[in-house]
Amino acid sequence: MTDEIPITALKGLTDQEVEERVQQGFVNHTNNQTGKSVKEIIMSNLLTYFNLIFFIIAILLIYVGSYRNLTFLPIIIGNIMIGIVQELRAKQILDKMNIVNAPHSLVLRNGAQQQIVSEDLVKDDIILLSAGNQICADAVVIEGKVQVNEALLTGEADEIEKVSENKLLSGSFVVSGQCYAKLEHVGDDSYISKLTAEAKIAGSGEQSEMIRSINQLVKWIGIIIIPIGALLFYQGYFLSQETMQKSIISMVAALIGMIPEGLYLLTTIALALSTMRLAKRNILLHDMKSIETLARVDVLCVDKTGTITETRMQVEEFLPSQTYHGILNTEEELTQLFVDYSFAIQDDNATIHAIKEYTKTFGKNKETRIPLTITPFTSTTKYSGVVFKEGSFILGAPEFVMREDYELIVPEIGSYIKTGHRVLVLGKYEGDDIASELTKKVIPLGFVILSNPIRKNAKETFSYFKEQGVTVKVISGDNPETVSEVARCAGIDNAHKFIDASTLDTESKLVSALEEYTVFGRVTPKQKQKLVQALQKNGHTVAMTGDGVNDILAMKDADCSVAMASGSEAATQAAQVVLLDSDFAHMPDVVLEGRQVVNNVQRSAVLFLVKNIFSLLLSLFSVVFMFTYPLEPSQISLISMFTIGIPGFLLAMEPNKKRIEGHFLKNVMIKALPAGLTDVLAVGALVFCGEVFSLPKNDIATASTLLLAVVGFIILTKISAPFNRIKYGIIIINILGLAFCGIFLHRLYAISEMSKVCIVLLIVFSFAAESLFRYLSLGIETLDSFFLKVIHKKNDINK
Structure with missing residues (x-):
């Protein structure tokens, strides 16, 4: 059991109870197959x-x-x-690949946690859900708290908080947080299965x-x-x-x-x-006809992390801010706060994994503070928060955390941003409620400097798309200057033309920016979707690549969507094309x-x-x-x-x-x-x-x-x-x-x-x-x- 998984007194079903439900047909298996059956x-x-x-x-x-x-x-x-x-x-080849890429779930059975294929779950199973998971059956939260996006079902992109006794709809996905949920409707009785069956009857273009x-x-x-x-x-x-x-x-x-x-x-x-032929190169097609669409693409939208760069991240250093004095006395105390924060936060993403790996190097610096409340990271707010007895602390993107005070910290972090590093700020919030919109001042205490290696074959891949007349747009949630530098190193044309998407607060601004800029930083999931839609309205055939939950809305609207298998489960299930070895260099093959x-x-x-x-x-x-x-x-x-x-x-x-x-x-x-x-x-x-x-x-x-x-x-x-x-x-x-x-x-x-x-x-x-x-x-x-x-x-x- 990893640090991110909360301890619970729940036991889950016994093997006998599971067998009884299997006999009764309460299994999470659906007849809504994407491909044809043998018959x-x-x-x-x-x-x-x-x-x-x-x-x-x-x-x-x-x-x-x-x-x-x-x-x-x-x-x-x-x-x-x-x-x-x-x-x-x-079909035989695709079925084998689908088994390898099948969604899995963490389930409690006989008082122990185990990972099984989601189709093998039964009614009343208790599963653990965390960021990036797609909810595989209708369920109810029994412990914990998560932020859920139901846009694929309802069209509404807002992240909805789900706490104890709240319902979870199959087909939605977890944006942040963790919870234990009990399955209520599985298989063909689930919401997503009924919706899929109706879609099949209605037909599609x-x-x-x-x-x-x-x-x-x-x-x-x-x-x-x-x-x-x-x-x-x-x-x-x-x-x-x-x-x-x-x-x-x-x-x-x-x-x-x-x-x-x-x-x-x-x-x-x-x-x-x-x-x-593509299957032999570890490329899974959820839809065979997507290869034609990708061949006609004239605009390729890519996320930075996991596409241009490798999925792994690492913390280069934790840099004290010049203003931490007065809040904490020594650099050791600041480091301990950083360690305590990493112990408390439960987000399941590459950034937090890198931070937890880094804080392990401090050896004896065990957790000393007990978190009172935890606010998970979301791609909309771009920060997470933890409340200790000493106050409220926030870790996130400098522009979003510092807001109008951002320019004050630029001298400290500017050199790192210009060299393509990702920078997070750890600060103390002077308000009480970190779960809602930040209204009070944040005092910067330290900066987390992260690096994300560019893929070895990135230059060659983007060079190929340039030769083919395909325009590349980089759409990322990171700092635009950082993304621009990474894009430049990857050989993307006009990478120096970047903009902060948080300034694009109207539809007209966003559309006009598409003609002028190549790199879009600080993009929210909803903005990614709007960027794709705007490109399509201008007559472009658009492909979207991504690996995280923040990419899903844009991927679903794109003419062709490509996911890295190493990314979130929800992204791989939503995409038409999945690169099973997460190698972006396979894109020219498709x-x-x-x-x-x-x-x-x-x-x-x-x-x-x-x-x-x-x-x-x-x-x-x-x-x-x-x-x-x-x-x-x-x-x-x-x-x-x-x-x-x-x-x-x-x-x-x-x-x-x-x-x-x-x-x-x-x-x-x-x-x-x-x-x-x-x-x-x-x-x-x-x-x-x-x-x-x-x-x-x-x-x-x-x-x-x-x-x-x-x-x-x-x-x-x-x-x-x-x-x-x-x-x-x-x-x-x-x-x-x-x-x-x-x-x-x-x-x-x-x-x-x-x-x-x-x-x-x-x-x-x-x-x-x-x-x-x-x-x-x-x-x-x-x-x-x-x-x-x-x-x-x-x-x-x-x-």
Whole structure:
């Protein structure tokens, strides 16, 4: 039992009582899991809208006896199996990491204190709560006193004092103090579990632009394929008087061409593989999609302690103030007061740990004063206090403790602040009530000089973010000059531009300061949150890193939150990304993984969308101009396999460090539209010429298939640039694969011999397609640039 843990007469539950509650189901286990269960993974891959469409399509093809056109089924089954296996592998790894990072609680059982996983707690357990702990179940205070922040539940950032018989809500966190609490509602009966269940029912907005864009694509395609399919069948069977078999085959070919069957799967696998790669580097993702968000970040807000610096702190020296005489007679008495203060204070943070470690070096200087009342440290007041018989004493940040007298002590501590040291003042308060706002004078007695080593790889990490155009803002509760010096040593750009956030007392001041300053000192937790919100309002994508309870509000509002595992439990549970080894140097790894996922999925999405655009437009033309859709399902499957599916998946696995630019859907459409239009115009012209020259429909179908392959490899070549051996290999392998299937499996894929006229048309339209694609690409890119200039001009005028 450490010095911080108060002695208590409480015994807690016995093993028998615990077992009884386990049997009754009163265990702190919830069903509100952040990730999918095994059943949910299997069902989400198996029972999808498009799988239902494929099932109906398969039944229709079997009904008309077109078994050859069932070639898409092995691909669909393979997609389902790969998706399930990869998600299960990612879940297995994440579950293991979550166990390591699971919240723990100090519980009293059989009269002894033990640490167990919070999920193993039962109703009526007595737990010890201290600063940094997240309250894991609804409880009632039975001994002690704590300051609790319920902002994550209520939105109110005020710290609420909880004393004996006060209720504690699960999901809130302890800011300061210590108490013993008895659990009343655990597991699914707790407040936070019910709130989470309601949130799941209500749903939430998708934070990932990539997933949101893909969901929109899938949604609209899912809506339009049914009426288009019905129109195609009606046009073929009733208007063009085709056979039932031919009408169904044509309709199925068009529908298969419109369904992006592998795109969502590709995204899921890419995210799952990235999650597994990051796990090997001790990076835990509470939300897989957060890697994309972090890759898009353009402002990174960092706390000083635990992020720029290491988590450990140490006291360099305890320096007597020039004014301690008159309060205490000798320096020895002052040192003893400092020792007594450290014995009395019960805060659980790096600063107090360093102070307690330092006072141990005084050996025989045991505690001589008995504290009458104790006021724990909070990040809002930035001081703690102890009342002894001799008076009230305060330890905290000089600016907050001394207030208007701060300038009087600057000559004594200024040199330490300028060299990046953290300075606390120990003073005597001339008032009686230190628990409320300080109104009386504080006489400085001594100064605690602390050092916090800068992380060895801090310079390299911040240099990386500078190269990537990411602006770094340092937001800390420490003295702004101290933070500025630490930031300068860490290589942060414009570290000399610092400001004391206590002077930013209005919203407008805070917003304008964001444009001018890099370092913000003496920031309260609520101000951190407001700074993040202000940056977001200005159109920035913001990441927030932290390790303490004072960072949680800002982390929850940030687009992406990153926590150090060595920090407070509440912070690690609130964050989307947790650095399990607390090494900030891993941040570039997460960014690069995000870039690989977004850039590669974006590139592969172009391939999928080309087929969708072509098939949709050709279906509409078929209905309008009264001609039968020229391709068969097996031919669409062949093209999809070698110009979309296989190259798309292989390219998605390639390392890609390119910066993410623009919006996902827009980027995909700009690159896919020229190829899709080229396919439609080229195949439409080929069908028209086939009618003019009275060519057999099988010849036109085969020529159309090969023409689509040519355009497919043209777009594949364009999006693969710049080339390397792997990309050359991917293209060559897929060309050979297509040739092999066309020659040796031609019956399966409905590839027939063509007449000489048809071969000539194929060659002519292939060359024409290359030129058409080139000019369409240039035209669409020119239009995009023109509209961007118009938008920028309007924005400049509005400013």
